[in-house]
Amino acid sequence: xxxxxxxxxxxxxxxxxxxxxxxxxxxxxxxxxxxxxxxxxxxxxxxxxxxxxxxxxxxxxxxxxxxxxxxxxxxxxxxxxxxxxxxxxxxxxxxxxxxxxxxxxxxxxxxxxxxxxxxxxxxxxxxxxxxxxxxxxxxxxxxxxxxxxxxxxxxxxxxxxxxxxxxxxxxxxxxxxxxxxxxxxxxxxxxxxxxxxxxxxxxxxxxxxxxxxxxxxxxxxxxxxxxxxxxxxxxxxxxxxxxxxxxxxxxxxxxxxxxxxxxxxxxxxxxxxxxxxxxxxx
Amino acid sequence: xxxxxxxxxxxxxxxxxxxxxxxxxxxxxxxxxxxxxxxxxxxxxxxxxxxxxxxxxxxxxxxxxxxxxxxxxxxxxxxxxxxxxxxxxxxxxxxxxxxxxxxxxxxxxxxxxxxxxxxxxxxxxxxxxxxxxxxxxxxxxxxxxxxxxxxxxxxxxxxxxxxxxxxxxxxxxxxxxxxxxxxxxxxxxxxxxxxxxxxxxxxxxxxxxxxxxxxxxxxxxxxxxxxxxxxxxxxxxxxxxxxxxxxxxxxxxxxxxxxxxxxxxxxxxxxxxxxxxxxxxxxxxxxxxxxxxxxxxxxxxxxxxxxxxxxxx
Numbered sequence: 001x002x003x004x005x006x007x008x009x010x011x012x013x014x015x016x017x018x019x020x021x022x023x024x025x026x027x028x029x030x031x032x033x034x035x036x037x038x039x040x041x042x043x044x045x046x047x048x049x050x051x052x053x054x055x056x057x058x059x060x061x062x063x064x065x066x067x068x069x070x071x072x073x074x075x076x077x078x079x080x081x082x083x084x085x086x087x088x089x090x091x092x093x094x095x096x097x098x099x100x101x102x103x104x105x106x107x108x109x110x111x112x113x114x115x116x117x118x119x120x121x122x123x124x125x126x127x128x129x130x131x132x133x134x135x136x137x138x139x140x141x142x143x144x145x146x147x148x149x150x151x152x153x154x155x156x157x158x159x160x161x162x163x164x165x166x167x168x169x170x171x172x173x174x175x176x177x178x179x180x181x182x183x184x185x186x187x188x189x190x191x192x193x194x195x196x197x198x199x200x201x202x203x204x205x206x207x208x209x210x211x212x213x214x215x216x217x218x219x220x221x222x223x224x225x226x227x228x229x230x231x232x233x234x235x236x237x238x239x240x241x242x243x244x245x246x247x248x249x250x251x252x253x254x255x256x257x258x259x260x261x262x263x264x265x266x267x268x269x270x271x272x273x274x275x276x277x278x279x280x281x282x
Numbered sequence: 283x284x285x286x287x288x289x290x291x292x293x294x295x296x297x298x299x300x301x302x303x304x305x306x307x308x309x310x311x312x313x314x315x316x317x318x319x320x321x322x323x324x325x326x327x328x329x330x331x332x333x334x335x336x337x338x339x340x341x342x343x344x345x346x347x348x349x350x351x352x353x354x355x356x357x358x359x360x361x362x363x364x365x366x367x368x369x370x371x372x373x374x375x376x377x378x379x380x381x382x383x384x385x386x387x388x389x390x391x392x393x394x395x396x397x398x399x400x401x402x403x404x405x406x407x408x409x410x411x412x413x414x415x416x417x418x419x420x421x422x423x424x425x426x427x428x429x430x431x432x433x434x435x436x437x438x439x440x441x442x443x444x445x446x447x448x449x450x451x452x453x454x455x456x457x458x459x460x461x462x463x464x465x466x467x468x469x470x471x472x473x474x475x476x477x478x479x480x481x482x483x484x485x486x487x488x489x490x491x492x493x494x495x496x497x498x499x500x501x502x503x504x505x506x507x508x509x510x511x512x513x514x515x516x517x518x519x520x521x522x523x524x525x526x527x528x529x530x531x532x533x534x535x536x537x538x539x540x541x542x543x544x545x546x547x548x549x550x551x552x553x554x555x556x557x558x559x560x561x562x563x564x565x566x567x568x569x570x571x572x573x574x575x576x577x578x579x580x581x582x583x584x585x586x587x588x589x590x591x592x593x594x595x
Binding site for chain 1: 398
């Protein structure tokens with residue numbers, strides 16, 4: 001269990017995992033190759049798995065294509081990048097400050113809030129998409145930039161993980177700071193935040209995934225094309241029925257969607273695993 | 283003197299005031315933004331759904347009270363629901379839910395036996411599909427299952443001589459569901475998987491040593507009697523994540539087949555049905571009733587998991 005070095009008696013477990021890992025990997029390698037195929041290789045029959053003469057043609061074509069309303073791809077990308085940055089930043093702030101309050105500050109409704117939040121982890125947004133639409137319309141958020149941000153930044157799973165993590169911080173540290181005259185906010189900023197980097201990493205990944213990949217908000221709550229996200233554009237590209245001809249562009253777009261997720265995860269994965277140790281629901 | 287409701291309310295207000303005086307006020311400030319957003323986008327929509335489910339509402343005129351008619355219709359007269367949606371959703375949930383969950387556990391356990399560097403690489407590989415969330419996922423699989431000869435699966439089958447003509451997998455009612463299940467399982471190793479891996483890795487070695495001294499022999503016994511009980515909190519977290527993920531998989535069928543509703547409703551799950559009544563037929567009251575049913579189903583399965591894995595107190 002949890003060995004440090006490789007030894008040959010680990011082989012049976014490796015054999016269990018490899019086929020599944022291959023199954024997981026194949027489609028991704030295929031898309032990676034597909035994105036770099038020149039047009040003749042895309043429509044080639046018999047279809048080949050690996051690309052033979054990689055080019056950037058598909059990338060160029062994607063960025064030169066405008067939609068029927070004349071919005072260039074770069075606009076969608078820009079929207080997605082800005083929205084994602086704002087959402088990640090705000091989710092981290094919200095989850096950490098609320099988690100800190102729920103975990104370390106004394107107030108009598110603390111237990112109730114925690115329990116309701118744990119319940120809300122089972123919540124599926126798509127189930128109440130209709131009442132949400134009504135509310136968002138009443139708030140006047142339809143067709144605005146804010147509808148990409150406000151509904152998304154309160155993440156029950158995120159708050160849960162952060163709170164569990166902050167629970168591990170010894171109370172003595174906080175007591176000591178209070179004796180030195182620190183306000184709650186200073187404690188939050190100078191003591192808690194530096195200590196919960198793994199939890200912050202996890203929230204960053206969760207919120208990034210929630211917003212970067214999401215096309216449903218653009219589809220449901222926004223009418224003006226100029227406010228829609230790159231994920232939405234991807235979806236319109238790939239639902240056109242001509243799978244092969246647009247396949248190169250779709251493959252490039254998929255890569256642009258996927259690679260940031262992967263890179264961020266690879267960099268933060270050890271921190272995420274650290275948070276997951278405290279992820280149990282008791 | 284008999285207790286009247288106004289006396290109890292007064293008493294409650296008094297206790298609240300007393301407790302509030304001793305509270306750390308900054309806590310209220312810190313939690314306010316989250317609570318506001320939570321109320322706006324989670325709590326109130328659920329409450330609204332409950333109210334709307336007893337009405338007929340078409341978004342234009344004021345909702346008309348409809349008592350239990352929506353629910354009666356659901357149970358007795360909604361043909362699509364009973365013939366396609368409900369069986370599809372349950373089949374899908376039972377295969378992808380427990381299936382994906384067990385697969386995640388087996389993989390997590392196998393990975394825990396492998397050395398650190400290799401394990402990290404493999405864990406990233408296994409986790410990657412869950413990062414494709416939706417759009418990337420369908421592009422990838424659409425090319426694989428494409429309906430003409432250039433679709434990769436069709437190509438392999440034609441070469442092997444197993445079929446004579448390419449099959450339109452994604453448009454056929456027979457295959458679409460199976461494909462949805464495969465794709466869902468492919469992407470199922472997400473946060474729950476990571477939590478279980480962390481849980482297994484953190485079981486204290488002393489537990490195993492003590493058990494070995496007490497006569498524990500096989501690997502299997504080790505898993506059933508030490509590992510799983512020791513990581514029950516992570517098992518519960520993984521279970522809840524799996525349940526939520528399975529029931530929110532609405533877009534999959536529509537994106538894979540390219541048509542909404544899917545051919546012969548083969549790929550339609552409860553979420554599709556809700557969107558159908560809500561955004562296409564503009565019967566918001568019925569859609570709200572369906573939404574509540576979905577939330578109740580999810581809650582039911584989560585409570586089941588709680589019974590299995592939660593702390594018994």
